[in-house]
Amino acid sequence: MTYDAIIIGGGHNGLVAAAYLAKAGRKVLVLEQRAVLGGAAATEEVLPGFRFNTGAHDAGLFRQEIIDELALEKHGLSFISSPVAAFTPRLQADAPPLILWNDLKKTAETLSAISEKDAESFPRYIEHIRTMTAMLDEIILRTPPNLFENRFADLTPWLKSGLKFKRMGKQDMMAFLRVLPMSAWQFLDEWFESERLKGLLGSTSIFGSLQGPMAAGTAFMLFYQHLGAQNSGLASSRQIKGGIGQLSDALAAVVRAQGGEIHTETPVQKIVFENGVATGVQLQDGEIISSKIVISNADPKRTFFELVGARHLGPEFNRKVRAIKMKGSTAKLNLALSALPEFVNAPSGQEHLQGHIVICPSLEYLERAYDDAKYGRFSEQPLLDITIPSLLDPSLAPEGKHVMSITMRYAPFVSKKADCEHYGNHVRNKIIDTLADYAPNLRDCIEHSQVLTATEWQREYGMTEGSILHGQMGLDQLLFMRPIPGFGQYHTPIENLYLCGAGTHPGGGVTGAPGRNAAKEILKKR
Amino acid sequence: MPIPTPFHSRTAALCKSHEWRDWAGYLAAVTYEPTHEREYWAIRNSAGLIDVTPLFKYEISGPEALAVVDRIITRDASKCAIGQVLYTPWCNEAGKIVDDGTLTRLAEDRFRVTAADPNLQWFEDCAFGFDASVRDITAELGALALQGPLSLEILRKLAPHAEIEKLKFFRQLETKMAGIPVEITRTGYTGDLGYEVWCASTHAEKVWDLLMDAGHNYGMLPAGLAALDISRVEAGFLLADVDYFSCRKAVIAPQFSSAYEVGLGWAVKLDKSDFVGKKALQQEEQRGSQWAFAGLEIDWPELEKLFAEFDLPPQITGRASREGVPIYKNGKQIGKVTSSTFSPILKKYLALCTIEAQHAKIGTEIEMEVTVEYHRKKAPARVANTPFYDPPRKRATF
Ligand SMILES: Cc1cc2nc3c(=O)[nH]c(=O)nc-3n(C[C@H](O)[C@H](O)[C@H](O)COP(=O)(O)OP(=O)(O)OC[C@H]3O[C@@H](n4cnc5c(N)ncnc54)[C@H](O)[C@@H]3O)c2cc1C
Numbered sequence: 001m002t003y004d005a006i007i008i009g010g011g012h013n014g015l016v017a018a019a020y021l022a023k024a025g026r027k028v029l030v031l032e033q034r035a036v037l038g039g040a041a042a043t044e045e046v047l048p049g050f051r052f053n054t055g056a057h058d059a060g061l062f063r064q065e066i067i068d069e070l071a072l073e074k075h076g077l078s079f080i081s082s083p084v085a086a087f088t089p090r091l092q093a094d095a096p097p098l099i100l101w102n103d104l105k106k107t108a109e110t111l112s113a114i115s116e117k118d119a120e121s122f123p124r125y126i127e128h129i130r131t132m133t134a135m136l137d138e139i140i141l142r143t144p145p146n147l148f149e150n151r152f153a154d155l156t157p158w159l160k161s162g163l164k165f166k167r168m169g170k171q172d173m174m175a176f177l178r179v180l181p182m183s184a185w186q187f188l189d190e191w192f193e194s195e196r197l198k199g200l201l202g203s204t205s206i207f208g209s210l211q212g213p214m215a216a217g218t219a220f221m222l223f224y225q226h227l228g229a230q231n232s233g234l235a236s237s238r239q240i241k242g243g244i245g246q247l248s249d250a251l252a253a254v255v256r257a258q259g260g261e262i263h264t265e266t267p268v269q270k271i272v273f274e275n276g277v278a279t280g281v282q283l284q285d286g287e288i289i290s291s292k293i294v295i296s297n298a299d300p301k302r303t304f305f306e307l308v309g310a311r312h313l314g315p316e317f318n319r320k321v322r323a324i325k326m327k328g329s330t331a332k333l334n335l336a337l338s339a340l341p342e343f344v345n346a347p348s349g350q351e352h353l354q355g356h357i358v359i360c361p362s363l364e365y366l367e368r369a370y371d372d373a374k375y376g377r378f379s380e381q382p383l384l385d386i387t388i389p390s391l392l393d394p395s396l397a398p399e400g401k402h403v404m405s406i407t408m409r410y411a412p413f414v415s416k417k418a419d420c421e422h423y424g425n426h427v428r429n430k431i432i433d434t435l436a437d438y439a440p441n442l443r444d445c446i447e448h449s450q451v452l453t454a455t456e457w458q459r460e461y462g463m464t465e466g467s468i469l470h471g472q473m474g475l476d477q478l479l480f481m482r483p484i485p486g487f488g489q490y491h492t493p494i495e496n497l498y499l500c501g502a503g504t505h506p507g508g509g510v511t512g513a514p515g516r517n518a519a520k521e522i523l524k525k526r
Numbered sequence: 527m528p529i530p531t532p533f534h535s536r537t538a539a540l541c542k543s544h545e546w547r548d549w550a551g552y553l554a555a556v557t558y559e560p561t562h563e564r565e566y567w568a569i570r571n572s573a574g575l576i577d578v579t580p581l582f583k584y585e586i587s588g589p590e591a592l593a594v595v596d597r598i599i600t601r602d603a604s605k606c607a608i609g610q611v612l613y614t615p616w617c618n619e620a621g622k623i624v625d626d627g628t629l630t631r632l633a634e635d636r637f638r639v640t641a642a643d644p645n646l647q648w649f650e651d652c653a654f655g656f657d658a659s660v661r662d663i664t665a666e667l668g669a670l671a672l673q674g675p676l677s678l679e680i681l682r683k684l685a686p687h688a689e690i691e692k693l694k695f696f697r698q699l700e701t702k703m704a705g706i707p708v709e710i711t712r713t714g715y716t717g718d719l720g721y722e723v724w725c726a727s728t729h730a731e732k733v734w735d736l737l738m739d740a741g742h743n744y745g746m747l748p749a750g751l752a753a754l755d756i757s758r759v760e761a762g763f764l765l766a767d768v769d770y771f772s773c774r775k776a777v778i779a780p781q782f783s784s785a786y787e788v789g790l791g792w793a794v795k796l797d798k799s800d801f802v803g804k805k806a807l808q809q810e811e812q813r814g815s816q817w818a819f820a821g822l823e824i825d826w827p828e829l830e831k832l833f834a835e836f837d838l839p840p841q842i843t844g845r846a847s848r849e850g851v852p853i854y855k856n857g858k859q860i861g862k863v864t865s866s867t868f869s870p871i872l873k874k875y876l877a878l879c880t881i882e883a884q885h886a887k888i889g890t891e892i893e894m895e896v897t898v899e900y901h902r903k904k905a906p907a908r909v910a911n912t913p914f915y916d917p918p919r920k921r922a923t924f
Contacts, residue, residue: 298750305655309655310656311593311656314619315652315654315802316618316650318649318651318655
């Protein structure tokens with residue numbers, strides 16, 4: 001039997017693509033190498049009773065259009081929002097705690113105890129960043145035009161975006177063009193004086209990249225992250241009930257309801273093609289499954305160099321794919337806790353712990369953390385982004401206990417085997433040591449821990465060099481240049497082979513946008 | 527600033543003209559004597575010794591070397607025996623020429639490629655994903671071309687046991703000259719009987735001395751690029767950057783050339799395994815090419831008449847010209863001459879041109895622009911077969 005489409009990878013984007021194709025009446029088969037769906041956005045029971053978001057935690061970026069079009073809420077998807085966006089613990093008791101709320105008024109109140117000036121700037125900042133973000137919002141669900149071919153039909157949808165851009169008015173248009181290539185540091189410096197506030201706001205700027213906040217173009221990620229934020233100025237603080245894996249389960253339910261098939265623990269070994277036309281896939285056990293088209297949810301390097309093979313692609317194409325910057329820098333420590341740790345100098349109650357707990361006292365702290373990574377070492381004083389999802393969703397842990405996930409930057413990808421061996425343990429110790437300064441009883445609360453570094457992202461989750469965005473999201477790797485110039489339309493040099501993962505426009509994060517865009521593009525053609 | 531070749535101590539001492547040119551970053555003598563004439567006639571009547579070290583040289587080796595080479599070139603490397611040499615172009619994915627040169631199979635899993643331009647990055651890109659490595663060996667090897675009817679006799683004196691007379695056209699052998707290991711290929715850029723001698727650059731001076739000594743009684747002369755350039759036009763050989771542009775240097779569409787458009791269609795093997803540019807070349811072959819490469823013979827009596835209008839004898843440069851000149855048919859421009867020369871041995875005014883394919887048939891009458899006393903004129907010319915000069919000894923077996 002021949003499928004209309006085989007999707008390699010049951011990450012959320014693969015499932016979104018599969019759902020749209022299935023909904024359009026295509027016979028689809030999703031093949032996922034792991035036992036669980038979701039890829040970098042999965043929920044896994046690492047220890048009995050403890051369910052962790054092993055990769056992504058925050059679901060604020062996921063597109064409402066997709067939720068509506070696929071009726072995901074009917075398939076069991078529901079969100080929980082925290083009133084608090086972020087809290088930054090502090091070692092010294094010399095100043096009030098810094099908390100960003102989704103309620104602008106509350107944030108301004110908190111800030112006025114830190115800096116009157118910043119408290120006053122903050123609402124204007126939110127307005128500004130929203131204007132910038134609106135422009136991004138406009139292009140996320142559009143296929144980038146192929147500037148090499150200049151087909152008018154490709155460009156027409158962008159006329160609307162162009163018009164919208166024009167309607168921003170001269171001043172905002174200028175501002176948009178001015179801030180895009182800026183560093184987060186420079187951008188935030190123009191707005192605020194408090195190092196703590198800048199450190200917290202800037203902590204998202206280096207999401208998924210091996211760059212410091214002083215690097216040009218890092219301001220972009222502030223806007224991208226803000227797509228999921230409400231009024232916090234930071235990122236979203238919206239989690240999925242039952243864990244982020246529920247998103248993939250809901251998507252899988254849509255696929256199955258439309259007659260699609262999903263096989264887990266089924267790694268694809270090779271993409272099969274004849275005369276430059278993809279005809280199916282070969283599994284690790286040698287079985288060949290044929291299909292009219294093949295869609296890869298794996299990142300571009302894995303797709304082209306492992307599943308297709310460089311020798312079957314042109315040297316010019318290979319050179320561009322090799323040049324994709326995708327060195328990972330994110331590690332994650334998942335902790336099963338017997339009790340909630342207590343943070344020093346923190347307000348009473350638990351509300352402030354429901355969003356992100358961020359350790360990034362200043363942008364300089366972050367830039368210095370990057371200094372280590374620049375030379376291949378993990379940060380002596382790392383950025384920690386901590387969540388305790390069980391606070392708002394007790395179903396994730398046994399009663400009275402908690403799951404805590406700590407995303408650490410930077411723990412750069414190491415390629416030498418000898419370096420990999422103890423890397424995870426060193427990273428684990430570094431995270432716990434750092435956090436224990438802020439939460440002295442942390443160690444007593446830990447029942448179990450799981451550490452995931454770039455090595456594990458690559459080996460177990462299939463993300464080349466541990467790049468959680470399937471390629472850094474610098475300005476040179478966005479839009480029609482994602483994954484590489486000339487191939488921004490989800491197609492590949494192999495006919496009937498498409499990409500649908502985070503390595504394509506608009507990029508990484510749990511947006512579902514690459515999957516939806518790819519499916520729309522494919523349906524337009526066939 | 528160009529650097530000296532490993533033969534420089536010898537060539538510099540002989541270069542009375544002091545006329546040097548930058549050839550691929552090396553100093554290369556244009557003529558040794560004040561004019562090139564004797565050097566040209568040495569190539570055609572006895573032998574000329576030319577320092578061709580500046581050619582870029584690469585070694586591709588490893589278990590999958592053959593697959594890599596076959597991916598790069600348009601000819602079929604699997605049909606290249608050990609000790610065989612192939613002249614071949616290589617193209618980019620759009621079928622446009624990157625460069626041209628020779629491929630020598632040194633062993634089952636080892637090849638040497640010569641090129642006009644740097645190709646290390648390109649070859650490495652082509653080798654990515656294969657079990658093979660690419661090395662730039664340009665500086666490690668000295669290369670001398672010994673070209674002309676007496677070249678065989680001279681080499682035989684130096685390597686009497688090597689049976690060089692049995693070496694066939696486009697074959698290679700390894701031997702020793704006075705104890706120095708050398709490689710000899712029956713190749714060259716003059717269209718005559720000729721050989722190229724390859725040696726470690728550390729042995730270069732010694733090899734030069736041996737050849738000069740052996741050639742002394744045969745009227746052999748060191749020859750520079752001016753003499754070589756006339757010979758290669760007579761032989762109908764392409765020169766990169768002159769007769770075509772590498773796709774890496776072309777900036778606008780008309781500057782790109784496919785392998786077909788430079789007259790190398792015979793070297794494009796569409797029936798072999800996949801190679802870079804195959805798809806595009808296949809399509810071009812079916813569609814037909816826009817341009818063709820052709821030889822031209824300019825009508826001398828008519829040229830004389832054009833000059834006679836101004837009471838002048840024909841004035842053309844004594845050397846080969848690399849100037850681009852428009853060519854016309856019925857008053858419409860149909861291409862350009864890219865190299866031209868007066869051929870001393872054929873006594874003809876010859877040119878190589880890129881011409882609209884429909885006008886490339888042998889015998890087609892066209893016109894070439896000439897400037898006579900600052901006036902633009904058109905001289906009649908005829909599309910002619912290349913090589914213009916093709917002595918049987920070039921490929922003869924002895
Ligand atoms: C620690 C961490 C924290 C993050 N935090 C956030 C966050 O808070 N918010 C946010 O929006 N984003 C976050 N991200 C980023 C986000 O998770 C990813 O960018 C996104 O999930 C990528 O989705 P995808 O479907 O494109 O790719 P993936 O999720 O990588 O899916 C690819 C799938 O393909 C499978 N696969 C690969 N090769 C094969 C093969 N040969 N055969 C079969 N299957 C194969 C993989 O197993 C995987 O399931 C985070 C990521 C990490 C790792």
